[in-house]
Amino acid sequence: MLNQRVLAVIKRELKEKLLSKTFIVMTILMPLIMFGGIGIQMLLHGDEGKSFVAVVSESQPLTESFQKELLSSSFMKEGNYTFSFYTQNREELKNFLDQNKKKLLEGTLTGVVYVPSSAMKDKKIEYYSKTPTNLNLSRKLEGPINKVLIDNFFSSRSLTSDELKFAREGIDFNGFKVTKDEKIEKAGYGNIILSYVFTFLLYLSLLLSGQLLLQSVIEEKSNRIVEVILSSVSPKELMTGKIIGSAITALFQMVIWLSPIILILSTTLFMLPPEITFSITINHVLFLLVNFALGLVVFLSLFGMMGSIFDNPQDAQSGMWPVMILIIIPFFIAISMMENPNSPIANVASLLPFASILVMPVKMTVVEVPWWQLILCLAVNAATIFVIFPLAGRIYRVGILITGKKPKWSEVVKWLKYKY
Amino acid sequence: MYTLEVKNLTKTFGKLVAVDNASFEVPEGSVFGLIGRNGAGKTTTIRMMMNIYLPDSGEVILRGAKVGQDFKNQVGYLPEERGLYKKMRVLDILNYFAELKGKSGRASHKKADEYLKRFDLYDRRLSKIEDLSKGNQQKVQFIATILHDPEFIILDEPFSGLDPINTNLLKEIILEMKEKGKIIIFSTHLMDFAEKMCDHIVMIDHGKVILKGALNEIKSKYAQKNVSLTYDGDISFLQGNPIIEKIADYGNTTGIRLKESSQTQQLLKMLIDRNVTVKKFDANDISLQEIFIELAGHEDGSNGSANGGKEVRNA
Numbered sequence: 001m002l003n004q005r006v007l008a009v010i011k012r013e014l015k016e017k018l019l020s021k022t023f024i025v026m027t028i029l030m031p032l033i034m035f036g037g038i039g040i041q042m043l044l045h046g047d048e049g050k051s052f053v054a055v056v057s058e059s060q061p062l063t064e065s066f067q068k069e070l071l072s073s074s075f076m077k078e079g080n081y082t083f084s085f086y087t088q089n090r091e092e093l094k095n096f097l098d099q100n101k102k103k104l105l106e107g108t109l110t111g112v113v114y115v116p117s118s119a120m121k122d123k124k125i126e127y128y129s130k131t132p133t134n135l136n137l138s139r140k141l142e143g144p145i146n147k148v149l150i151d152n153f154f155s156s157r158s159l160t161s162d163e164l165k166f167a168r169e170g171i172d173f174n175g176f177k178v179t180k181d182e183k184i185e186k187a188g189y190g191n192i193i194l195s196y197v198f199t200f201l202l203y204l205s206l207l208l209s210g211q212l213l214l215q216s217v218i219e220e221k222s223n224r225i226v227e228v229i230l231s232s233v234s235p236k237e238l239m240t241g242k243i244i245g246s247a248i249t250a251l252f253q254m255v256i257w258l259s260p261i262i263l264i265l266s267t268t269l270f271m272l273p274p275e276i277t278f279s280i281t282i283n284h285v286l287f288l289l290v291n292f293a294l295g296l297v298v299f300l301s302l303f304g305m306m307g308s309i310f311d312n313p314q315d316a317q318s319g320m321w322p323v324m325i326l327i328i329i330p331f332f333i334a335i336s337m338m339e340n341p342n343s344p345i346a347n348v349a350s351l352l353p354f355a356s357i358l359v360m361p362v363k364m365t366v367v368e369v370p371w372w373q374l375i376l377c378l379a380v381n382a383a384t385i386f387v388i389f390p391l392a393g394r395i396y397r398v399g400i401l402i403t404g405k406k407p408k409w410s411e412v413v414k415w416l417k418y419k420y
Numbered sequence: 421m422y423t424l425e426v427k428n429l430t431k432t433f434g435k436l437v438a439v440d441n442a443s444f445e446v447p448e449g450s451v452f453g454l455i456g457r458n459g460a461g462k463t464t465t466i467r468m469m470m471n472i473y474l475p476d477s478g479e480v481i482l483r484g485a486k487v488g489q490d491f492k493n494q495v496g497y498l499p500e501e502r503g504l505y506k507k508m509r510v511l512d513i514l515n516y517f518a519e520l521k522g523k524s525g526r527a528s529h530k531k532a533d534e535y536l537k538r539f540d541l542y543d544r545r546l547s548k549i550e551d552l553s554k555g556n557q558q559k560v561q562f563i564a565t566i567l568h569d570p571e572f573i574i575l576d577e578p579f580s581g582l583d584p585i586n587t588n589l590l591k592e593i594i595l596e597m598k599e600k601g602k603i604i605i606f607s608t609h610l611m612d613f614a615e616k617m618c619d620h621i622v623m624i625d626h627g628k629v630i631l632k633g634a635l636n637e638i639k640s641k642y643a644q645k646n647v648s649l650t651y652d653g654d655i656s657f658l659q660g661n662p663i664i665e666k667i668a669d670y671g672n673t674t675g676i677r678l679k680e681s682s683q684t685q686q687l688l689k690m691l692i693d694r695n696v697t698v699k700k701f702d703a704n705d706i707s708l709q710e711i712f713i714e715l716a717g718h719e720d721g722s723n724g725s726a727n728g729g730k731e732v733r734n735a
Contacts, residue, residue: 004519004522005520005522008516008519008520008524009520011519012516016505016507016508219505220503223503223504223505223506224499224501224502224503225503225504225505226503227472227497227499227503228497228498228499228502228503228517228561228564229520230470230472231470231492231497232492232493232517232520232521233492233520234471234489401472401473414434418433
């Protein structure tokens, strides 16, 4: 199979791809985009700008307690919050809101928190704002307000300060990852971040390398280079060479992208802070790369096949959806798996052809996967190659020589039976 | 001695029979023309000869063995629609095509330089294809076709889209290759080119072989019954005359096909007796075009005949 002609095709593909601007730019830009994306998210989470909040309660002592509690809370140090405190009943609140309507709409007053006396029993408080669904704000105010209400509730009962402290405390949910190893370790966010990184890199790399191959096949077909090449090599040799060339490029790029993780795992040069340290081994990364290599052959066969069917990029883009679905659905399954690693759909998908390429590496990062499942996953993907590659080859050999009208799917199916 | 034998090739695409039981032989050292109008099945035949398509039935025999990769390595192929990688450099693409044929290394690179110099492209050898003029791109294609020193050169409609300079250049290459003893096979719908360049032809129409053999034999066989006539006067009396098989008006000249080859003198006498001014009476000349129209034209009836004839003449 790997004769000198296929090698010549691979060589050309590598030369063209590795030296292309797209490859260099994407290799450098992708980590920047990813970490930039994470950074922007953190920025959006962290810095919500200046907030001016009016806290209104129905009794003077309560207002004072709020003042004391809120002004001394830790987030005040950031200086993003300015509070004003009022004591008003519901009637007065109505007037207050009317008076401040303009300010509220302009944003010079972010919102009004109203703690009615009834909150002493049912803890129901109200928030008036142009943007009442501000999770950041409610998360921050929840604690101090709850504290004051609890203090107030228990102060009439005779409790020790220790008892009071316990009652005031919220729950701190600490995750411990249980693995086959003896030690049960406290899990940081590292693995979650890692599973995000894996999902996005695999997803983007499949799309990117697939699109490039698609374009390259369409170029050969529409420029009619392919007939000259077929006078020297067989369609199968050409397709094999192109797929291997693209796969090597994508795999090489993936290794570059994963190199920081590989370095962290295999050396002690870098120490990560404990919150984001991750518990995977270098074998996990190796599995990911091997599995990805198999997946690349499967998907690149499909992209190559698609390129041979259409003779211009526009038709190809609109006809690509069956292949895109095979990438996009696993992508969403993988994302959902991070939140719910035990979802049965994700568990099944991790062993299905096409889907397992994205889902299994993510699953293995968030939960412990038995080794037989990993081997089964590789076997499934290898078997998929043996089905998809010849199938794609049969369509490819007919498709690349047919130009003109955009073929119907029924015609494409007939190509499978053509003797070429 | 035949180098290449095409035996009972048939190829169908769905309901369309592109090539229908075609058989012909390419003799050693010949310039071989595959002649027929557009869509006759020439390209499909060539693709089967090149092993790009597998035939539904039939086979192509190269010196006793079925064609395969061996043959591909010995062929230089210039398809009708010619393309190159636009982003590649001239030298890179030449070396790539040579490598696909199994020729790489210094000898091949040196040869590429030689050809580039000869075709005035040496100073453009590092340019990208897209920066070259169309004429120069065609030159690059010629070089790519012959760079690996093929034994067979297969050209599909080689003159379509060429400017006059490149047309001459390609003719030069073909003749040069012929002198070197290479076998040149080309398909064309241009009868006058075929007539000037080929020594053997096969004529294909609707996927079927309708005529094959050495060109001079074919011509003398058909010429005997054919008279090409230029005249002033009225020759309508010839219609329905017992010695006339067919009259075809080509504008300036009239082609007359007799029933027997011995009747040419009788025809000339008749014309003179009827006071027709004979300007040119050529009983030995018949063009490939006339033979083609005669053979291929009648199949479609009179209407198709007119169209067929016109198409060929315009080309």
